[in-house]
Amino acid sequence: MELKKTHIYEYHAEHGNVVDFGGFAMPVWYDGIQVEHKAVREGCGIFDTSHMGRTWAEGPEAEKFLNYVVTNNVSKLEPYGGLYTVMCKPTGGIVDDLILYKFSTEKYLLVYNASNREKDFKWLKKNSKDFKVKLNDVSDGVGMIAVQGPKAVDVLQKITEENIGEVPRFGIADLTISGYKVLAGRTGYTGEDGFEVFVLDCSLDNPEKALKIWNDLVGAGAVPCGLGARDSTRLEAGLWLYGNDIDESINPLEAGLRWTVKLKKPGYFVGRRAIQSMKDEGVKKTLVGVMMEERGIPRHGYEVMDMEENLIGVVTSGGMSPTLGKGIALAYVPPEFKAKGTELYIKIRNKFVKGKVVKHRPFYDDSVYGWKREKK
Amino acid sequence: MEEGKEMTDEYKVEEGFYYTKEHEWAKVDGGMVLIGIDDYAQGQLHEIVYVELPDMDAEVGQGEALGAVESVKAVSDLYSPVAGKVVEVNESLLDSPEKINNDPYGEGWIVKVEPSSLDADLGNLMDAAAYKEFMATL
Numbered sequence: 001m002e003l004k005k006t007h008i009y010e011y012h013a014e015h016g017n018v019v020d021f022g023g024f025a026m027p028v029w030y031d032g033i034q035v036e037h038k039a040v041r042e043g044c045g046i047f048d049t050s051h052m053g054r055t056w057a058e059g060p061e062a063e064k065f066l067n068y069v070v071t072n073n074v075s076k077l078e079p080y081g082g083l084y085t086v087m088c089k090p091t092g093g094i095v096d097d098l099i100l101y102k103f104s105t106e107k108y109l110l111v112y113n114a115s116n117r118e119k120d121f122k123w124l125k126k127n128s129k130d131f132k133v134k135l136n137d138v139s140d141g142v143g144m145i146a147v148q149g150p151k152a153v154d155v156l157q158k159i160t161e162e163n164i165g166e167v168p169r170f171g172i173a174d175l176t177i178s179g180y181k182v183l184a185g186r187t188g189y190t191g192e193d194g195f196e197v198f199v200l201d202c203s204l205d206n207p208e209k210a211l212k213i214w215n216d217l218v219g220a221g222a223v224p225c226g227l228g229a230r231d232s233t234r235l236e237a238g239l240w241l242y243g244n245d246i247d248e249s250i251n252p253l254e255a256g257l258r259w260t261v262k263l264k265k266p267g268y269f270v271g272r273r274a275i276q277s278m279k280d281e282g283v284k285k286t287l288v289g290v291m292m293e294e295r296g297i298p299r300h301g302y303e304v305m306d307m308e309e310n311l312i313g314v315v316t317s318g319g320m321s322p323t324l325g326k327g328i329a330l331a332y333v334p335p336e337f338k339a340k341g342t343e344l345y346i347k348i349r350n351k352f353v354k355g356k357v358v359k360h361r362p363f364y365d366d367s368v369y370g371w372k373r374e375k376k
Numbered sequence: 377m378e379e380g381k382e383m384t385d386e387y388k389v390e391e392g393f394y395y396t397k398e399h400e401w402a403k404v405d406g407g408m409v410l411i412g413i414d415d416y417a418q419g420q421l422h423e424i425v426y427v428e429l430p431d432m433d434a435e436v437g438q439g440e441a442l443g444a445v446e447s448v449k450a451v452s453d454l455y456s457p458v459a460g461k462v463v464e465v466n467e468s469l470l471d472s473p474e475k476i477n478n479d480p481y482g483e484g485w486i487v488k489v490e491p492s493s494l495d496a497d498l499g500n501l502m503d504a505a506a507y508k509e510f511m512a513t514l
Binding site: 032295296299319322351 | 422426428441444
């Protein structure tokens with residue numbers, strides 16, 4: 001099967017190590033995961049995120065529909081504000097996590113995972129039947145570039161007409177970048193400050209606008225980053241990866257996503273009853289962060305043991321943290337093991353390697369790294 | 377799909393070494409056997425960030441697990457090209473695993489084994505010429 005190409009493919013093919021990522025031809029790295037990771041933590045990295053799903057929800061009942069299909073409270077959003085949320089099955093299992101941006105009570109932009117593009121659109125469509133709302137999947141007609149890092153705002157400002165420093169976190173703005181009208185949301189998937197730029201009216205056949213912005217960002221000092229650094233930065237930030245840390249068998253209460261579920265918002269939403277009953281009964285497993293105390297790199301699927309070497313859980317995401325120089329992991333364990341400082345073992349090949357439960361959103365010291373860092 | 381860079385880059389096959397299909401190398405040196413991973417394997421893994429070394433005096437059979445080499449993204453098990461006893465491990469790799477990327481046939485050696493059935497084991501490995509032929513078929 002031929003791989004799908006994104007708007008920035010021409011650049012990837014020339015400069016990157018391109019692989020099959022869920023059917024998309026995407027770069028794992030250009031110069032190396034570690035230098036790209038460092039660029040995001042210390043300077044400015046850019047990621048092609050054009051493979052993600054983007055859908056407009058428009059109509060007089062757009063807000064009502066979204067409040068029905070997602071768990072968070074959409075009514076709390078102001079125009080040009082963004083909201084992180086999940087949407088669930090009636091069982092409470094997570095269909096996907098997504099960001100929605102509000103332009104008016106009748107117009108929203110939904111941004112969701114590349115791997116779930118078809119599934120999500122079908123799910124949204126199916127659940128929209130009883131509402132006056134029109135869904136328009138524009139994933140292939142909008143380029144998307146994430147600009148991330150402590151210098152992201154400075155770098156992006158160089159090629160933007162408007163002053164972008166005033167855009168609040170999770171806010172979105174109409175901007176003119178490289179001379180093109182775009183939307184840019186102040187968010188990302190790395191833990192750092194930055195923007196996700198939506199290059200409107202940019203088809204796969206005519207991707208010049210997105211390519212021009214990408215190349216102008218490189219010219220302004222941004223370091224192109226591949227999927228390797230995207231995964232290593234999101235893991236250090238403790239952010240969920242759909243398909244690893246969350247999926248349809250996991251409930252938002254188990255995943256540490258309680259804060260995205262507004263059980264008291266007016267009206268029913270899909271999954272509400274199941275989530276309420278799980279809340280009443282209590283969860284049987286919970287997502288924790290683990291930092292290795294001995295040498296070794298935890299990986300997806302590795303088993304987690306208590307200090308008596310009983311199997312208690314499983315690693316859903318793991319890797320070497322370039323910033324911390326240690327193995328870190330997200331793992332599901334029973335709630336009695338969730339306290340910070342709890343020691344446990346991760347079975348790495350045939351060895352039990354010691355780790356402990358730590359604060360994990362983010363794993364790093366957020367006064368030194370990430371968007372909350374103290375400005376110098 | 378267009379080929380990624382790593383697929384087209386040249387890799388070096390060192391003369392005088394023996395090779396496995398899993399891209400380990402073995403070099404006979406004064407009755408002992410040095411073991412590592414080859415240039416192709418290090419290039420595939422790219423930035424190596426961790427090496428799991430075997431215990432000293434561990435006995436291994438040919439093709440049995442000796443340890444593992446890991447990059448940011450991937451894990452590659454290390455299988456012993458020969459049977460024998462581990463007599464030395466390259467501990468400098470714990471702090472500088474990138475030596476395997478920089479010098480896979482030299483400073484990036486991983487384990488030294490005292491072989492127990494060297495002649496028979498070497499018969500199961502490929503010399504440089506045979507390995508080049510094998511690689512051309514991949």
